[in-house]
Amino acid sequence: MSKGNIAIIGIGEVPTGTYPERKPWDIIYETCMEAVRDSGLHKNDIEGVVAVAPQAQPRLSAEISFGKLPEELGLKGCKDTVICNAGGASTSNCLRMAEHWIENGIARAVLIPHVTVHSTIPIPELVNFFAQAGVDLQWEYPFGSTYNIIMGLIANRYMHETGCTAEEMASVVTALRSWASRDPNSIFYKKDVPSVEKVLSSELLNSPLHKRESNVLGDGGCAMVVVSAEDAKKMKRPAAYKLGESVRYFSGSPVLRDFRKVGEGFKSTAKEAMAQAGIRKEDVSIWNIYLAYPLAHPIMAEALEVAPPGQAGKYFLQGRMSFGGDIPWSTIGDAVGRGHTGSGVSAATYVETARQLMGRAGERQVKNCRYVYQNTSGGSGFNVIATIWGREVK
């Protein structure tokens, strides 16, 4: 028996990029109005707003936290609003809150917006925020750790244990960018897809991470409208139904994160979410992975048993996860393809999940897309939330 309680019935999104002239509220208006219109509902049908917390933007975060969004958009039917912050896992929690409100009669239709504008944040503030977020200020930060270095520690160990090569790791970027180059909302839309050689010839930031294996910060935003699965069916519109979910917490500080426990968590949450959805691994049409860094993707591919142990790098190098490959994987290209919008890449990934299941992904559309696995992860990887979405309730 699948979960099947809620469905995404409307989506809106703006291109990710560096657009300092595009204010946060420009994005909120544009994405929310597009999502509501796309759902076929009237703005006053929105009874709840659950917003993804923007990272490193305290003023905007406070405005949204304290209820400005429904007022600004004139959502006359809104009964309540709240913001969720779990870093990259925020959107999953927004969907959970929407599910709770819908199941308990608090709201019939819930709007979930995300907005981030990095380009107008003073660079010293941005650098300092990302240096301290998700790391321990006593046991990690004083040693000069960064997100890039934490990723380097993970990747070096994985390569040591599996024999995965630098070329194989670099090919993950090629795969992810092959999807991003076909995504009108990507910062790399219509840009050349870098070869393995080009990735490896970029500056080594910290071993084994090259510049092209790290993320470009961008501005962006999106919105979703969520209703009950029952209402979605009655509306007879293309929708993405939530069919299964499972989660594991690992640790807040990277140093306390047990690598094996993380791998097992990736594996068991996927199995539990699929079991809840009543599907098998073979039924999954797209593995829509959000991990922020490309170097973590082979670890995930092996944990999900999409690739055998130690073979994921080869799969990427062979182009199996690239656009046109036989394993549709991260069809917006994760953060390295889309451009990093703080907590927003996971929101964009959910929008892509819905878009694919609605059959509206354009050139990236995966044929006969029936079920999508999507994960999120917060902070520097404190948890994993696995979800299964379908184009109908089983």
Place this chain on the structure above:
Amino acid sequence: MNFDMTKPIPDMQPWSAGFWEGTREGKLLIQTCGDCGSKIFYPRKYCPECWSGNLGWMQASGNAKIFSFSTAYSMVEPKFMDELPYTVAYVDLDEGIRMMTRIVECDPADIKIGMEVEVTFFQRGDFYLPYFRPAKK
């Protein structure tokens, strides 16, 4: 642009003060639980295993093996730029504790996973950070 160039010192808590006092004396201390016997890293107010407040300290040997490492060449906070290149590592102490540290006193090219290292202390302000260097044979 005005970057804060102050080198960060550990955000010490009352219950971790003993650890940092130990480093001033050249000792690497591990917090221990007097009730369940757990070795605790990082130090807490209460034992994370049994919630006991009966906590003490044991001195570690200072010997460890590198679990993983990453050598930074660029894109660190401006306050750390003058230290580039530097190597951040996870090391596993002989006592079963994993901690983040720096690997020093060697060429980054010689650093390997599994390499045996020993503690050395690096002063920053009033603190002595536990760094590790290749173990003397």
